[in-house]
Amino acid sequence: MKEDIIPFGDSALIVRFKGKNLESIKRAKKTVELLIREKIKGIIDFIPAIHSLTIVFDPLVVSFEDLKKRIEKLLLVDTHVKLPPPRTFKIPVVYGGRFGPDLKFVAEFNGITEEEVIKIHSEKTYRVYMLGFIPGFAYLGEVSKRIETPRLKAPRTSVPKGSVGIGGSFTGIYPVSSPGGWRIIGMTYFTPFNPEKIPPVEFDILDKVKFERVSEDEFLSRYRGNIEFIGGSSD
């Protein structure tokens, strides 16, 4: 399948991949791998996504046309790249209550009980579809149709660090406190983002992630720092 390579402003381009989600993500990841190996001068940043790979470059070092030609060549061989096996992460989550104030809504929206939402959310192994939005935020796909829930119409001004949410067909963890519109169903003490480490983010695209329910006591004993809550402080 032929990919499109189109310019994006004067300093970036987009490679568009077609096909099924996981196949397309795999190609984006392999292409990034090749680009890193090739050490092409002028490339500054990559942003792989589900059907695209955005590449930021310095147009005074390499032109769009030259870069396009080199990428086209790589796209003929990317399927031969062997990716390291995906890692598996087990993410402890305390569900509901003050840790997951939207659990009730997700249950009501889908016509099931809160317990069923928890069971469905924690029984599937998800894959990291893409990283983006804020540092270390992984779009984990895809949640069962039985718990899909649209985002809030008006995003919250602050979603606490560690919050676990559902946004449409994705689920994810807020690695830092940030404005956000996902439905928050729980909280984890796992921290995927650490700027003191290289790479600073634990997850890579295509890694496997499974959520595991933990008790409030276990969560509280393992959480480091002050816990923030949506809609006010703890008692």
Add this chain to the structure above:
Amino acid sequence: MIKFISSGLNTSIQDKGRFGYKRFGITNSGAMDDISLRIVNKLVGNRDFESAIEFTLMGPVIEFKKEAIVAVGGGEVEVKIDGKNFPMWKALYIKKGSILFFGEMKSGLRGYIAIQGGLNIKDNLGSKSFDERGGLGLKIEDGTEIEIQDMADKSVIGREIEKNFLPCFDGTIRVITGPDRENFTEKSYNLFFSTDWKISHESNRMGIRLKGGRIEHSEKGANIESQGIVEGTIQVTPSGEPIVLMKEHQTTGGYARIGVIVTCDLYKIAQRRPGESAKFKETTIKEAIQALREREKWLRGIKFKREGRRFIMIINGQRYRVEVERVE
């Protein structure tokens, strides 16, 4: 060491920014007006993208606990050292114990203070730039203290930039058609370029919102599959409001992108105040790169003048070079 007696408004340390981490969701950050940053650094003898202090409308009050050479640039602001007025765009000597502060900013939005040698704070992922959501770099608060390098090269004191090299923040901003052109009708695309936009008060280092019109989407709609975005991207929300993504933009987004501001005009929109106007003009990538090339040449060719005078004196047969300069 310097101490911020008062932080001013949204004051932070900024340099070129953080690169190579967008694939982890970590944004670039960096000085909003990179041209002013580069010029003030040149004035004090630093490399172009050395870390400097960025403030917004209201400048900080800084106590210098050791002598330093500083230069102030960006939006037009009164520079005061121990109550006396000093010019912008000039390398100034500050003696130990002096206090640097600022009057009202008359035009523009952001000011830059370069200090010879830069600021001694820890690098996070290759940059000292403050990134609010990532919690990286340093935001200045009342009482913040920062180590500065020892003054190393006094010869730059008094260095000024020639008037015709001052950056110009006015004028039309050039835009390249975005990758989601098909999500807009001919009419709405043209409306974007004919509208006299106003900078919204809900603007910050992440993004600048534009008020004054409603850009309708074509039948393809406002939403696209979430994907990478870059600085200068103009996305249009479902309500038809354009948002220009700036230095601390999120790394991925799902709104249709009508255009991308050319790299060399980004500093202009970064200096527009809420309520001020912004007009956009369509351009090509070729023209954008040509303009960028010319700008880099212009920056390399910046001419400085010094107010001091140099003499050669011969004392007891020995030749000395002497510099004389007005102190008060």
